[in-house]
Amino acid sequence: MAKLFRAAIMGPPGSGKGTISKRIAQSFGLQYLSSGHYLRESIAANTEAGVLVKTHVERGMLVPDHVMTRLMLPRLEQLNSHSWLLDGFPRTLSQALALNNLYQLDLVISLNIPYETLRERLSDRWIHPGSGRVYNMGFNPPQVQSKDDITGEPLIQHDDDKPEALMARLRHYKDVAKPVIDLYKSQGILHSFSGTETDRIWPYINSLLSTKMHTQPLDACQSQTP
Numbered sequence: 001m002a003k004l005f006r007a008a009i010m011g012p013p014g015s016g017k018g019t020i021s022k023r024i025a026q027s028f029g030l031q032y033l034s035s036g037h038y039l040r041e042s043i044a045a046n047t048e049a050g051v052l053v054k055t056h057v058e059r060g061m062l063v064p065d066h067v068m069t070r071l072m073l074p075r076l077e078q079l080n081s082h083s084w085l086l087d088g089f090p091r092t093l094s095q096a097l098a099l100n101n102l103y104q105l106d107l108v109i110s111l112n113i114p115y116e117t118l119r120e121r122l123s124d125r126w127i128h129p130g131s132g133r134v135y136n137m138g139f140n141p142p143q144v145q146s147k148d149d150i151t152g153e154p155l156i157q158h159d160d161d162k163p164e165a166l167m168a169r170l171r172h173y174k175d176v177a178k179p180v181i182d183l184y185k186s187q188g189i190l191h192s193f194s195g196t197e198t199d200r201i202w203p204y205i206n207s208l209l210s211t212k213m214h215t216q217p218l219d220a221c222q223s224q225t226p
């Protein structure tokens with residue numbers, strides 16, 4: 001059996017984690033787990049935990065560590081024989097140490113994107129709530145305005161992409177991410193990418209993963225085109 005590969009992607013809100021993760025999952029066959037997706041699922045379920053999550057997400061605050069680890073770690077246990085990619089978890093040192101107790105990551109991708117680019121992108125981000133499909137009115141617009149390409153259902157904007165919550169999220173991100181980034185740097189598994197365009201960063205990530213996984217991407221021909 002091929003060696004399992006475990007990776008995480010980090011970066012501030014709007015840095016393109018979701019967009020790049022989907023390309024990685026598609027090209028390299030990793031299972032994709034997004035903290036934001038599971039949090040929104042728990043909010044929609046309206047459980048006691050979901051109500052607590054909602055109050056934090058709406059204010060642009062991080063959800064408490066014990067809630068996050070309880071949400072994410074059991075899902076990884078169900079994927080014991082799969083390679084996976086985590087998006088949005090771990091976000092704090094405490095989450096990273098809890099994950100470290102169970103799994104040794106092979107690779108962590110960190111995205112460094114200028115603040116102004118993040119602000120522009122998020123004010124234009126629209127989501128299909130049922131599937132989590134993400135659109136941007138300039139970068140990847142839906143075929144029909146404000147409608148999901150697959151289902152035709154209306155698109156929405158997350159409350160936490162609106163300006164007040166966004167500022168708070170960006171400010172918190174840097175402080176909280178630093179010790180996590182330092183931890184992965186000290187383990188020799190951190191790879192950072194800077195830029196303002198996902199399409200220019202993607203070929204470098206694609207090539208890094210091809211080397212690290214000792215494999216050609218599943219859609220090598222498509223993803224190599226400039």
Ligand SMILES: Nc1nc2c(ncn2[C@@H]2O[C@H](COP(=O)(O)OP(=O)(O)O)[C@@H](O)[C@H]2O)c(=O)[nH]1
Pocket residue numbers: 011012013014015016017018019020121122124125126134135136137138139140196197198199
């Ligand atoms: N203009 C532009 N928008 C992008 C680019 N990459 C991603 N986006 C959009 O920016 C928004 C944030 O990207 P997303 O992948 O959701 O970021 P995340 O918050 O880090 O997961 C989405 O609306 C994407 O469609 C890019 O290179 N240029």
Ligand SMILES: Nc1ncnc2c1ncn2[C@@H]1O[C@H](COP(=O)(O)OP(=O)(O)O)[C@@H](O)[C@H]1O
Pocket residue numbers: 012013014017035036037039056057058060061062063064068087088089090091092095160169
């Ligand atoms: N690992 C995490 N720890 C704490 N809170 C989290 C975590 N992941 C997501 N959240 C919460 O969910 C919100 C949305 O997260 P996400 O969908 O990953 O979007 P983004 O990358 O754009 O912040 C965050 O602003 C935060 O409130």
